[in-house]
Amino acid sequence: MRISTLQAFNNGVAGIQRNYSNATRTQEQISTGxxxxxxxxxxxxxxxxxxxxxxxxxxxxxxxxxxxxxxxxxxxxxxxxxxxxxxxxxxxxxxxxxxxxxxxxxxxxxxxxxxxxxxxxxxxxxxxxxxxxxxxxxxxxxxxxxxxxxxxxxxxxxxxxxxxxxxxxxxxxxxxxxxxxxxxxxxxAGRLDSALATTPIGSTLRVSAPLVQDEVAFAAFPSGGVEVVFNNAPDERTYNVYEYGADTSTATPLATGRMDEDAGKPDKLVFAGVALQLDGTPAGGERAVVLPGKVNVDTATGTITTGPVANxxxxxxxxxxxxxxxxxxxxxxxxxxxxxxxxxxxxxxxxxxxxxxxxxxxxxxxxxxxxxxxxxxxxxxxxxxxxxxxxLDYAEALSRLSMQTVVLEAAQQSYVKIAGLSLFNVMR
Missing domain, CATH: 1.20.1330.10 (f41 fragment of flagellin, N-terminal domain)
Known part of the structure; x- marks a missing residue:
């Protein structure tokens, strides 16, 4: 096969460029890491x-x-x-x-x-x-x-x-x-209210605002409220707690208590997590209601109504x-x-x-x-x-660059020698 002079030159230049490109790429890898x-x-x-x-x-x-x-x-x-x-x-x-x-x-x-x-x-x-x-x-x-x-x-x-x-x-x-x-x-804790629905003559009984002091026990408190009914004289200091609206003549009391004889000492009634202070001296027959909401008592008719109170x-x-x-x-x-x-x-x-x-x-x-x-x-x-x-693996890259440099130099030297080959040089 015959190789033309131009082809020989092109192959030599391409080899030099290829080897130069490889060496340059390796140098760039080394410089950037x-x-x-x-x-x-x-x-x-x-x-x-x-x-x-x-x-x-x-x-x-x-x-x-x-x-x-x-x-x-x-x-x-x-x-x-x-x-x-x-x-x-x-x-x-x-x-x-x-x-x-x-x-x-x-x-x-x-x-x-x-x-x-x-x-x-x-x-x-x-x-x-x-x-x-x-x-x-x-x-x-x-x-x-x-x-x-x-x-x-x-x-x-x-x-x-x-x-x-x-x-x-x-x-x-x-x-x-x-x-x-x-x-x-x-x-x-003040979402209940109380009031005396019945106040006999001579009674100085006072019922405090109810206080919900035990939320767990309050779960047993009747949803409709309760009423505290005092016995008639001579046992006027004894009271019973009924569910509101119950027939007190036949219903079983939910709780029973008795006020202390000392009128100056308030008594504390605690029922289903609700605390109530009882002050004064009962005359007997008093009836106090403890209901959800704000309690209003019409003194003329004795009608009890409740207004809203937030829980x-x-x-x-x-x-x-x-x-x-x-x-x-x-x-x-x-x-x-x-x-x-x-x-x-x-x-x-x-x-x-x-x-x-x-x-x-x-x-x-x-x-x-x-x-x-x-x-x-x-x-x-x-x-x-x-x-x-x-x-980059620097040791491998440096070794590769050294070899590529040697190859590039060899390619350059080979190209110079090949470029000097000509029929005219033989005919001189």
């Missing part, structure tokens, strides 16, 4: 690297969400800690207000501090986060959750939503709590009710005692609700901490796999 410079170098590894980079980007977004969730929950926890501190002080003031030796001026002084604490709580419950959104308004981040009305009562303006952030492929963590579930859905009461409304009772100069010691008893129980329920919310936040913060650790571990493994797929 990467084995794969283009997808064509290793298609399978390139696809895997792309998947790992996408996973790394997702982990970075999860880490950002974890940081945002942690900041939000930490702020909420700090706010609830402050709320709990204020409630502890309010409870101390309520205990002081229950002292029967206080005069109206002393009660007004306590009511003044209660008013300040009430404003402080309102401010805490309307706390905003760094984005200017209200912490306790549910999904309505731009709506102020708690608003005070003209009559001094409070209303919740947010919703019952709970904002969440995705912190893992299948894990969403709540980063907020709505104010209704924490501060408004507090069991109302739940907000913490702010509890404090406001106690404050107004202390501010009213016409409130007697018995009414103050009832207001303090209800307030103390409702405050305890409110603090339990706040503590439960704080416990939930602590649990979420623990989840965030473990998820961050898991994400860091996954990211570390991810980077290790990427390194195995992408990074």
């Amino acid at each position: 990467n084995r794969i410079l283009t997808p064509a170098d290793d298609p399978v590894a390139s696809v895997r690297l792309l998947q790992l980079e996408q996973q790394q980007n997702v982990l970075s977004q999860y880490n950002s969400n974890l940081t945002a969730a942690k900041n939000s929950l930490t702020q909420e926890e700090v706010t609830l800690n402050s709320v709990n501190t204020v409630l502890q002080r309010v409870r101390e003031l309520a205990v002081q207000a229950g002292n029967g030796a206080l005069d109206p001026q002393d009660r007004k002084a306590i009511a003044a501090e209660l008013g300040e604490r009430e404003d402080e709580l309102l401010s805490l419950m309307n706390t905003r986060n760094a984005r200017g959104e209200y912490l306790f308004s549910g999904f309505q981040g731009k709506t102020q959750p708690f608003v005070r009305g003209a009559d001094g009562s409070y209303s919740y303006q947010g919703d019952e939503g709970q904002r969440k952030l995705q912190v893992a492929s299948s894990l969403n963590v709540p980063i907020s709590d709505n104010g209704k579930s924490i501060f408004e859905s507090v069991t109302n 739940k009461q907000g913490i702010l409304d509890t404090i406001a009710s106690l404050r107004m009772a202390l501010e009213d100069p016409s409130t007697d010691n018995g009414e103050v005692r009832d207001a303090v008893a209800v307030a103390l129980t409702n405050l305890d329920h409110g603090m339990v609700s706040v503590d439960q919310a704080r416990g939930n936040i602590g649990a979420r913060l623990n989840v965030i901490e473990t998820t961050q650790t898991d994400n860091e571990d996954v990211a570390l493994v991810n980077k290790g796999v990427q390194a195995e797929l992408r990074e």
Whole structure:
């Protein structure tokens, strides 16, 4: 086979270019530290690297969400800690207000501090986060959750939503709590009312407002209420408890008790988790009713009606009710005692609700901490796999570059010699 001079030249140049390209590529791998410079170098590894980079980007977004969730929950926890501190002080003031030796001026002084604490709580419950959104308004981040009305009562303006952030492929963590579930859905210990339906001549009996002090035992309380019926003289201090509306002449009493002979010492009737204070001296034949809702007795006809009373009461409304009772100069010691008893129980329920919310936040913060650790571990493994797929074996690359350099030099020298071969040189 005959090879033309042009073909020989072209083959020589192509060989030099090919060997130069190989050496240059190896030098570029060494300078970058990467084995794969283009997808064509290793298609399978390139696809895997792309998947790992996408996973790394997702982990970075999860880490950002974890940081945002942690900041939000930490702020909420700090706010609830402050709320709990204020409630502890309010409870101390309520205990002081229950002292029967206080005069109206002393009660007004306590009511003044209660008013300040009430404003402080309102401010805490309307706390905003760094984005200017209200912490306790549910999904309505731009709506102020708690608003005070003209009559001094409070209303919740947010919703019952709970904002969440995705912190893992299948894990969403709540980063907020709505104010209704924490501060408004507090069991109302004063959801019952009492009144004397019958008051004989000469009777000084007084029945306090009922207090639900044991929620578990209250499950056995008749849904329609009860009535306390005192025996006629001479056994007028003995009473029986019947289900409201029952025929007391034939019905079996649900409970029986007797008032102490000391008229100055109040007696406490406890039935199905409900506590009732009995004061004064009965004349015999009195009938007191304890019913759900607000009890109204028509003294002319003896008709008993009930108005609505909420089973739940907000913490702010509890404090406001106690404050107004202390501010009213016409409130007697018995009414103050009832207001303090209800307030103390409702405050305890409110603090339990706040503590439960704080416990939930602590649990979420623990989840965030473990998820961050898991994400860091996954990211570390991810980077290790990427390194195995992408990074260069320097020892192998340097050895290969040395051989490619030798081959390139040999090709260049061969080309020079071949290029010098010509028939004209022989004919000279």
